[in-house]
Amino acid sequence: MISNKKVYRLCKAMDLLRPQREKRIQYPKKLARNRIITGSNQLWEMDVKYGYIEGEERFFFVLSLIDVYDRSVIDYHIGLSCSGSDAVKTLQRALLKRQQFEQANKPVIWTDNCPQFISHAFEAACERFGIEHERIPPRTPNMNAHIEAFHRLLEEECLGRMAFDSYKEAYQAVMEYKKFYNERRIHSSILDLPPHEFYKKAQTESLIIKEVRV
Structure with missing residues (x-):
């Protein structure tokens, strides 16, 4: 008969051999705070919108x-699903396009509290990339005004005007609209220039626009 002491030692040894469960890191929630934006790559906004495929x-x-400053859609994801990993890939591509990984002062990223942005994958990526992630309070979409304004245009000028028969058709339409928005659609807030043109000019010229307060 095995004594209670031996049973205890055996159970303890089994616990030591059993793979230990990893402790999940808890990332503190940072609320968006008021800022004055004076140039590109200081504040980025990110959000998710839905479209419908009738067919x-x-x-x-x-x-x-x-x-927020130059109004460019730097990167995007279009898909039948949208996860925290998709948000991570979008942010990573944007950082690469704007060559921000080498910068000491990287953009602050503002999002709402959608599942993609409160996911462990997205928070861990922001930490890894050296990005400060701030979340707007619930039910305050006006705090993400620039990305909300773009998605409103996307709805009015693309999604709301077309009945898509297939995902392929919807994907192509959204891609074409984003290209039009970045390269041809003028904005009064950035000297009546398209976002990409304004961004390029701002790299070599001193352009004066109305102060951007968020």
């Missing part, structure tokens, strides 16, 4: 990342 009777996702 397939299902929704698709459009995740966009915009620069």
Whole structure:
């Protein structure tokens, strides 16, 4: 008969051999704070919008990342699903396009509290990339005004005007609209220039626009 002491030692040894569960890091929630934006790559906003495919009777996702100062849609994700990993890839591509990984002062990223942005994958990536992630309070979409304004244009000038028969058709339409928005659609807030043109000019010229307060 095995004594209670031996049973205790055996159980303890088994616990030591059993793989230990990893402790999940808890990232502190940072609320968006008021800022004055004076140039590109200081504040980016990110949000998710839905579109509908009539021919397939299902929704698709459009995740966009915009620069508050120059209004460019730097990168985006279009898909039948949208996860925290998709948000991470979008942010990573944007950082590469704007060559921000080498910068000491990287952009602050503002999002709402959608599942993609409160996910462990997204928070861990922001930490890894050296990005400060701030979240706007619930039910305050006006605090993400620039990305909300872009998605409103996307709805009025693209999604709301077309009945898509397939996901392929919807994907192509959104891609074409984003290209039009960045390269041809003028904005009064950036000297009546398209976002990409304004961004390029601002790299070599001193452009004066109305102060951007958020």
